[in-house]
Amino acid sequence: MTAFFDRLADRIAEIDSIVSVGLDPDPDRLPDEVRDADLPRWEFNRRIIDATADHAAVFKPNAAFYEDADGWRALEKTVEHARAAGVPVLLDAKRADIGNTSRQYATVLDSVDAITLNPFLGRDALAPFLDRETAGCFLLCRTSNPGGADVQELELADGDLVYERVADLASEWSAEGNRNVGLVVGATTPDELRSVRERVPDLPFLVPGVGAQGGDVEAAATHATAANGAGLVNSTRGIIFAGEDSEAAFDEAAEAAARDLKERLNQYR
Numbered sequence: 063m064t065a066f067f068d069r070l071a072d073r074i075a076e077i078d079s080i081v082s083v084g085l086d087p088d089p090d091r092l093p094d095e096v097r098d099a100d101l102p103r104w105e106f107n108r109r110i111i112d113a114t115a116d117h118a119a120v121f122k123p124n125a126a127f128y129e130d131a132d133g134w135r136a137l138e139k140t141v142e143h144a145r146a147a148g149v150p151v152l153l154d155a156k157r158a159d160i161g162n163t164s165r166q167y168a169t170v171l172d173s174v175d176a177i178t179l180n181p182f183l184g185r186d187a188l189a190p191f192l193d194r195e196t197a198g199c200f201l202l203c204r205t206s207n208p209g210g211a212d213v214q215e216l217e218l219a220d221g222d223l224v225y226e227r228v229a230d231l232a233s234e235w236s237a238e239g240n241r242n243v244g245l246v247v248g249a250t251t252p253d254e255l256r257s258v259r260e261r262v263p264d265l266p267f268l269v270p271g272v273g274a275q276g277g278d279v280e281a282a283a284t285h286a287t288a289a290n291g292a293g294l295v296n297s298t299r300g301i302i303f304a305g306e307d308s309e310a311a312f313d314e315a316a317e318a319a320a321r322d323l324k325e326r327l328n329q330y331r
């Protein structure tokens with residue numbers, strides 16, 4: 063199998079979209095029509111996948127929404143269905159731990175194409191993921207949440223900020239290894255997004271925070287992709303729950319929202 067970022071660049075070129083469709087099926091927000099299904103989260107995701115696959119460079123399920131017995135079954139079916147539709151799956155799990163545990167965590171890459179990782183524990187904790195040549199590994203760099211600056215913008219002795227050092231290390235680790243490392247940089251801090259892009263032009267970014275979090279679509283589109291054309295802008299609630307504000311069926315509303323985001327992003331890239 064070819065490297066993930068090459069496969070991603072090919073898919074982006076093929077469907078002309080850098081949209082990552084998040085699959086976070088919050089049980090409290092599922093529409094009535096899926097609530098009686100055997101696995102409501104799977105039924106919801108199945109219809110979202112079928113409706114939005116043509117606009118989705120990847121699907122990004124967040125593990126938090128599946129961490130119970132039915133959830134694991136729903137996630138397994140979701141991953142299989144997305145991949146059968148030809149769409150790679152980026153599991154948003156923000157993993158990494160001591161070596162023994164990380165080695166076990168990394169086995170999930172037998173089933174998905176890419177994963178988000180937490181760089182806080184350092185290189186050895188990431189190694190079991192980064193060692194997989196065909197997987198994509200997105201390291202948290204400058205996150206989109208309000209407290210993202212608390213740790214990530216602390217100043218180091220040489221004047222660099224923590225998130226800048228994370229970007230530099232990710233670039234080194236990628237170049238020394240399998241060139242399979244990207245960064246998570248939020249759209250809610252467009253100046254930082256721009257500065258990280260200037261710092262590491264070769265790393266693909268996953269840019270979350272447009273849509274429900276109100277991030278900057280133009281900055282996201284301008285800076286998400288690396289020189290090879292790989293990069294993603296994610297929206298989750300803004301796509302999958304678009305039907306809450308619409309007369310249309312939830313999957314039709316999701317299709318329209320995904321298409322609209324694709325077109326808005328494409329104006330700037």
Ligand SMILES: O=C(O)c1cc(=O)[nH]c(=O)n1[C@@H]1O[C@H](COP(=O)(O)O)[C@@H](O)[C@H]1O
Pocket residue numbers: 084086124154178204205206207246247248270271272273274275296297298299300
């Ligand atoms: O790693 C992520 O995907 C992520 C990083 C980050 O800094 N901010 C962020 O929102 N995310 C994830 O991206 C998704 C955003 O969802 P929406 O705000 O509904 O578009 C959620 O699954 C978040 O966990």
